[in-house]
Amino acid sequence: MARTASLSGFPEWLPEERLVELHVLDTLRRVFELHGFGSIETRAVETVGQLLRKGEIDKEVYGLSRLQEDESDNPVKGGKADPNALALHFDLTVPFARYVVENAGYLSFPFRRYQIQKVWRGERPQEGRAREFTQADIDVVGDGELPFRYDVEIALVIAEALSALPIPDFRLRINNRKLAEGFYRGIGLDDTAGVLRNIDKLEKIGPAKVAELLKTELGASDEQATKALQLAAIRTEDTSFVAQVRALGVSNELLDEGLDELEQVIDAAVQRAPGKVLADLSIARGLDYYTGTVVETVLVGHEQLGSICSGGRYDALASKGNRKFPGVGLSIGVTRLVSRILSQDLAKASRSVPTAVLVALNHDDSWGAAQDVAALLRSRGIPTEVAAKAEKFGKQIKFADRRGIPFVWFTDEDGTHQVKDIRTGEQVLAAPETWMPPLEDLAVQVETTATAAATV
Known part of the structure; x- marks a missing residue:
């Protein structure tokens, strides 16, 4: 990149850099629309209660208030966030769930949408992590039920979209929460959310420290911790992970369901996006709303950048009374990708202005x-x-x-x-x-x- 932004965490591009970003955005739009996804845009502001109802990330949420505020404007009351206060959205999935519930009577299901917007998170700025950034999401949402085949389709659409961008090779690392939770229950660890949170830290702190956390925080035995880490160590480019999981000798009905679903995704990807997908049983995803397929994507040779695309299946994020709207979706971190493209000189615009x-x-x-x-x-x-x-x-x-x-x-x-x-x-x-x-x-x-x- 040509320069550093004067306000950390809020990137601004020079004209020739912006042309690279526009190329990325236009390419994603073209691929998404070729697959029948329609564009929507949701408001930038949600209530605090809406934003925090799935997963605890309140430290990252920017509250919204007037400079000349009265008591009703204050997003924090008595040391706690007021659920009716306004805040900027930190992702596009939670606002999308609200949008589906409010507009269900006007939508045709399964509803296929893409959404490209800015989001805001109060993170410590560094390369790949900004406070204001652009995401590009695609989701398919059903009314009451959503065939699993959409989990497969979403992965293939994203593989096609990323392949069309001026970026290095990439891998979609895919797991299934049912597989993981069923396995943990099968070895006697009932706090599956706790296990997933610790497994999610593997790449940051390593297996030895994760094992220690499993034992001290969740009361796991040495054997249970070992089994959990053995599952997380399985990575294959084909469906051979099924046999490797079976070889660990754990039985559970939910495990069987997750194994079958992940096998379908990987089998289709091997045929239609060869070399782009990896079954990685260490992928957990931190947010609580994922219920099945989970995905994280890394650039080969740039793994330290973190995931450039993530998401998965959520069966209970959106509901209206007894009516459920299950969905599956993935989100591309556009700003993270563009920052790496520019900082590593991976692509350039042929000129700095549109004028010919x-x-x-x-x-x-x-x-x-x-x-x-x-x-x-x-x-x-x-x-x-x-x-x-x-x-x-x-x-x-x-x-x-x-x-x-x-x-x-x-x-x-x-x-x-x-x-x-x-x-x-x-x-x-x-x-x-x-x-x-x-x-x-x-x-x-x-x-x-x-x-x-x-x-x-």
Whole structure:
């Protein structure tokens, strides 16, 4: 990246960096829409009670209040968060669940949506972790039930979307909460949420410390802790994980259900996204609303960045009376991805502005005629600017060069037109009604660099 943001945790991009981000966003939109996902946007603000009803992350939530506040504006009362106070959303899944409940009568189920918005979290800023950042989510939500096949489809859509981005190779690391919880119950550990929270710390603190936490916090025996860690150590690129789990000698009905579901996901991925998916039985996901498939995605060679895409199955996040809206979805950390692309020089925009042509001025009185030329070019989709001053042509060409504009348009006194490619110096006769730049120059191209190719 060219610079560091002046306010930590709130990134701002230079124009050429923003073009890379826009390319990422446009690519994701295109892939999501090709698979039939429709776009929605939810409000940035939710009630505190809504945000905190699944999973305890209250330390990361930004409360919202007026500078000239009265008592009713204060998000914290008596040392506790007021459930009716307003706060900025920390992800897009919880607001989406509220959106589905409130609009259920207007939606067609299964409802397929994608959502690309900013979210806010009060985290300690570092690369890959910002306080304001953009996420891109896709979800499928059912009314009463949702076939498991959507778990498989979501993983395949995300694999396709990530494959279209200018990033290094990646792996979707997939597990199933039913598999994990059934296994823990099968070995006599009933506080499955507690076990999952500790297993989720494996990559941060290592197996020895996780084993110690299982024993001291949950009362696990040495044998139970060993079994839990043996399960978490299983990683395969195919369905051979099933035999490895069975070899651990644990029986449980929920375990069997989770094994079957994970086998279906991995089997489909091996066929349709070979080399992109890994069965990783250490993946737990910290939020409490996941009930089945869980996913975390890492860039190969950039694992220290953390997950760039995560999510899973949730059967009870959204409900309205006795009516349940189960769903499955994944969220891509767009800002985390773009930050890594820019900081590691993984991709670059072909120019710093959208403009392909600068129409030069012979003299100040020619500005109106230059605007006519520009209008003709724009009518055929060619991004065009008109020079502001009738300086010497050399200065107008230098201006275009500084802006990154590849072509300069000249109109002679007799009304003929010429266009100059200032990169090569070639200048040819042209007509504004018919001339087109090469396809690669018509719009900004975002290209993977040699640096990115070397990391794959």
